[in-house]
Amino acid sequence: MLRIPCPWCGERDVGEFHCGGEAHIARPSGADTIDDDAWAEYLFMRQNPKGSHHERWSHAHGCRRWFHVVRDTDSDQVLAVYLMNEAPPDLPGRSS
Amino acid sequence: MQKYSIFSLARNALTRHENWREAWRSPDPKPEYDVIIVGGGGHGLATAYYLAKEHGVTNVAVVEKGWLGGGNTGRNTTIVRSNYLWDESAGLYEHSLKLWEGLSQALNFNVMFSQRGVLNLAHNLHDLRELSRRVNANRLNGVDSEILSTDEVKAFCPLIDCSPDIRYPVLGASLQRRGGVARHDAVAWGFARAADALGVDIIQNCEVTGFQRTEGRVEGIETTRGIIKAKKVGVVAAGHSSVIAAMAGFRLPIESHPLQALVSEPVKPILDTVVMSNAVHAYISQSDKGEMVIGAGIDGYISYSQRGGFDVVEDTLQAVVELFPTLSRLRMLRQWGGIVDVCPDASPIIGKTPVDGLFINCGWGTGGFKATPGSGNVFAHTIAHDEPHPLNAAFSLDRFSSGALVDEHGAAAVAH
Ligand SMILES: Cc1cc2nc3c(=O)[nH]c(=O)nc-3n(C[C@H](O)[C@H](O)[C@H](O)COP(=O)(O)OP(=O)(O)OC[C@H]3O[C@@H](n4cnc5c(N)ncnc54)[C@H](O)[C@@H]3O)c2cc1C
Ligand SMILES: [Zn+2]
Numbered sequence: 486m487l488r489i490p491c492p493w494c495g496e497r498d499v500g501e502f503h504c505g506g507e508a509h510i511a512r513p514s515g516a517d518t519i520d521d522d523a524w525a526e527y528l529f530m531r532q533n534p535k536g537s538h539h540e541r542w543s544h545a546h547g548c549r550r551w552f553h554v555v556r557d558t559d560s561d562q563v564l565a566v567y568l569m570n571e572a573p574p575d576l577p578g579r580s581s
Numbered sequence: 582m583q584k585y586s587i588f589s590l591a592r593n594a595l596t597r598h599e600n601w602r603e604a605w606r607s608p609d610p611k612p613e614y615d616v617i618i619v620g621g622g623g624h625g626l627a628t629a630y631y632l633a634k635e636h637g638v639t640n641v642a643v644v645e646k647g648w649l650g651g652g653n654t655g656r657n658t659t660i661v662r663s664n665y666l667w668d669e670s671a672g673l674y675e676h677s678l679k680l681w682e683g684l685s686q687a688l689n690f691n692v693m694f695s696q697r698g699v700l701n702l703a704h705n706l707h708d709l710r711e712l713s714r715r716v717n718a719n720r721l722n723g724v725d726s727e728i729l730s731t732d733e734v735k736a737f738c739p740l741i742d743c744s745p746d747i748r749y750p751v752l753g754a755s756l757q758r759r760g761g762v763a764r765h766d767a768v769a770w771g772f773a774r775a776a777d778a779l780g781v782d783i784i785q786n787c788e789v790t791g792f793q794r795t796e797g798r799v800e801g802i803e804t805t806r807g808i809i810k811a812k813k814v815g816v817v818a819a820g821h822s823s824v825i826a827a828m829a830g831f832r833l834p835i836e837s838h839p840l841q842a843l844v845s846e847p848v849k850p851i852l853d854t855v856v857m858s859n860a861v862h863a864y865i866s867q868s869d870k871g872e873m874v875i876g877a878g879i880d881g882y883i884s885y886s887q888r889g890g891f892d893v894v895e896d897t898l899q900a901v902v903e904l905f906p907t908l909s910r911l912r913m914l915r916q917w918g919g920i921v922d923v924c925p926d927a928s929p930i931i932g933k934t935p936v937d938g939l940f941i942n943c944g945w946g947t948g949g950f951k952a953t954p955g956s957g958n959v960f961a962h963t964i965a966h967d968e969p970h971p972l973n974a975a976f977s978l979d980r981f982s983s984g985a986l987v988d989e990h991g992a993a994a995v996a997h
Contacts, residue, residue, distance in 0.1 A: 500892030521983065522982050525981040529925050531835065533833070534827070558837075561888070
């Protein structure tokens with residue numbers, strides 16, 4: 486089973502967590518001027534990569550805090566964990 | 582094509598079944614095709630078949646990175662039904678169900694389509710109201726559908742625990758009698774054989790790695806077996822749709838999740854229908870071999886690993902055992918995962934892409950097996966005519982900009 490390292494509680498079974506999907510999706514500014522395609526990009530379009538994925542997790546059945554995970558979606562290996570207010574770490578040899 | 586019949590069976594029995602011809606050829610790719618279909622699952626093979634059969638486009642190749650039906654086509658729990666809520670969906674899924682009803686004859690291949698009925702259970706007042714609304718919508722659209730009371734559920738499927746004291750009591754159900762199950766491999770093989778007979782080249786072990794384009798128009802594909810030119814390309818790659826879209830330079834509103842299923846040891850016939858429950862996340866039927874075939878909900882994160890977590894399996898089995906206490910001591914034989922292409926409105930995307938000549942058919946998520954013939958049929962029309970068939974016009978990629986979503990979460994939910 487996938488084990489997710491909570492920055493506060495340590496590594497726990499995935500069943501304790503809720504995955505919040507792709508991270509770092511910025512809400513577009515100029516809400517009243519941008520066109521429908523720009524809204525579609527923000528609301529619906531996703532990278533959904535086969536490889537490194539920056540995503541949000543919450544320790545729903547634990548400390549209930551949110552944090553970031555970088556995970557390889559091909560191997561399910563967790564590559565890095567960082568806090569909500571931190572910038573994504575540099576992972577040598579990998580593109581996002 | 583060597584026709585399958587009782588006579589050919591008898592004739593081949595005389596030579597100890599050693600002279601059957603292979604069901605389809607395995608040709609080397611030609612330098613160029615009129616149409617290339619990327620993905621040799623049921624939907625891709627059906628597309629190729631209908632291109633040749635109904636549109637006279639026979640210079641077609643289906644390019645598959647693994648083996649035919651090795652994706653979700655060969656990994657699903659094979660539930661077929663058409664009781665979706667909205668007019669657009671009812672049109673598309675009912676078109677498919679009608680094709681299922683004549684498919685074994687049309688393909689001269691037994692796809693073992695068995696219309697044993699599909700029950701959708703209601704466990705609370707809200708479920709019941711939603712089901713009634715859906716049944717009424719279905720009937721207005723000419724889709725057979727009816728509501729059963731708890732007593733009628735018990736009479737129709739005695740194996741279900743209908744007592745009022747279980748955690749989620751059965752308050753009623755909808756029933757589509759024309760729904761049922763089919764044999765997944767046979768669907769891939771049947772379409773492959775019939776397409777091959779019409780001249781389609783089926784090329785396995787050939788992975789698409791990129792596209793050739795000039796001025797926004799597709800000119801061919803790059804593969805592990807070299808470059809193959811094409812006037813048009815149709816991508817039908819389920820869980821890998823986003824990966825292929827990225828090769829062509831655009832994004833999709835799709836997320837790829839593991840979806841798991843499992844089968845038990847075989848037992849005597851005890852369940853002669855399909856039972857689904859959205860609320861408790863379980864669906865179950867019994868295969869002709871006697872195995873109980875059980876499907877789960879998706880794992881909550883993106884993955885291409887074709888594996889899921891045991892926590893999801895455990896949830897599903899808890900629900901199954903609560904509904905069917907008889908099954909509590911059955912041992913499970915096999916468990917596996919597929920990668921499903923989940924779309925925000927739980928409806929497929931079938932149509933054009935931002936690249937000219939490149940078409941896409943994806944987003945079927947947890948429930949596209951039932952649509953295999955219908956999806957291939959309308960997608961072939963879309964590719965042949967450069968414009969959608971009336972039945973898939975509403976399922977274009979630009980609905981995510983226009984806002985005209987086809988929200989089928991109620992009908993699709995966890996189940997199929
Ligand atoms: C566990 C499970 C249970 C399900 N239960 C049901 C159900 O009961 N009822 C129902 O209606 N639906 C169900 N589904 C969904 C259903 O299986 C799918 O929607 C449907 O089979 C999709 O068919 P397809 O032909 O589009 O995809 P697939 O069969 O996945 O075919 C896509 C093909 O594309 C190939 N491919 C990918 N990338 C490349 C590349 N780069 N180059 C070449 N080829 C490539 C893959 O190898 C694959 O063979 C279930 C799915 C799963 C996983
Ligand atoms: Zn924690």
